[in-house]
Amino acid sequence: MLRDITIGQYYRTESVIHRLDPRVKLVSTFMFIISLFVADNVFGYALAALFLGMAIKLSNVPLKFILRGMKAIFFLLFITVVFNLFLTPGNELVKVGFIKITDEGIRITVKMVFRLIFLIIGSSLMTLTTTPNQLTDGLESVLGPLKVLRVPVHEIAMMMSIALRFIPILMEETDKIMKAQMARDADFESGNLIQRAKNLVPLLVPLFISAFRRANDLAMAMESRCYRGGDGRTKMKPLIYKKRDGIAYLILVLYLVAMVVLTILF
């Protein structure tokens, strides 16, 4: 199940979308999600589908790969459908016992399903085409203005990138500890849910201790390399807007205008 989640994964290939500035992708994804909630009729959704389809086509990421990520949210989708379909008041169409389906219910359900699917595809397309590094750089830059409000933007971005760096290391460590405990007759696979959770304790305790130790070492290494927060820091790979980023913004604005016009007209 965990392996099926494509959200947050990077798909390595060459495309215009991959080369776009991460800031463009972040802003576009955010605006796209907002536009999904602006859209209120068939034309709006058709436009969103067109926009998304175009982006997928340009990104060179196989559609199959993107859809595989949808499996993970199938459950969420199912719950949304059940709740909206059966619990929306309106003109009754079908009634079995206390369960009734209304015309309003069907309308909202269809809307929600499309919204959710577009939302997930849209945001996973962003992570599929942007390396985690670029993503944190982009976030730091896009959220930069929040520094005025004393939001520690640089620190958050640094934490994210360190977390990303250490995920594989800690995974490996988990595996190692697990094997060591299994060699001493620990059992991680049988028993009921509570029993299994209890069995995880001998795995989690050493893992946490080691993570803290690593954090301490890393902090020392960073300090010894003159790290002193974001002020006065230069960037090895600064983000610079190119012509294609301008074009992307233009397309985004056109899309948003079209969406608003479609919503008001119909």
Add this chain to the structure above:
Amino acid sequence: MIRTENLVFEYIRRDEEGNVEGITRAIDEVDLDVKPGQFIAILGHNGSGKSTLAKHFNALLYPTEGEVYVDGMNTEDDDHLWDIRQEAGMIFQNPDNQIIGQVVEEDVGFGPENMGVPTEEIWERVEESLKAVNMLSFRKSSPNHLSGGQKQRVSIAGVIAMHPKCIIMDEPTAMLDPNGRKDVIRAARALNSVEGITVILITHYMEEVIYADKVFVMDKGHIEMQGTPREIFAQVDRLKELKLGVPQVTLLAHELKKSGLDLPEVVLSREELVQELIRLRDRNGK
């Protein structure tokens, strides 16, 4: 380059409730003087205070008593803190826990970024540093895919990119396999002889110190012995008392000499021993 005067470092031991159990003197009145361009080795078994000492050279720890000077700057002087950390780079034991970047070249650029070096110069520095440790071909790799020795060389490059005058290596080879160890020591020696960077190598592998200009042996926070590797390894029995060995070749030569062969006092390398044995054979053959 680095000078300590009467350096003492104490820390307070506490039990689980935080009550003071006692005071441990990790470093006890250490005086040492490292000249620019030297290759220095500090030896000692676990808990001898050598790592604690190293952390003083980079202003990661401050003396309880006495002074530490790096290039004439007192480490307790806050105004010079960042100058000291730039001039005296530090390599730690665990290669995984000191690499910050997710790509080799980004990690090497981390130090210069922190120092506020302009972007173009960062790229130049990254390239020359990776070249200096022979890791340029890995610049786009993820650190997770490198071997221990390679990671440690990346860490060294990360320090070189800050253009330090001195590199302090705190057991850089302790977690590496023999090949990785050789590579790291080779890189350190090259930096010392080619770039003229002062190197302070802290280790408990005897084989690594034979190239040093000067060796300090630490025990219980004291400097017990100091001198050239030849002078140090001449005292095999004294070293054993300090729970330290000597390189295998040196030990072999020592034992051979004890049993009557006419060998010099100290033999440091295999080549040297072979030479001496050939000399003996030729002399006896005549």
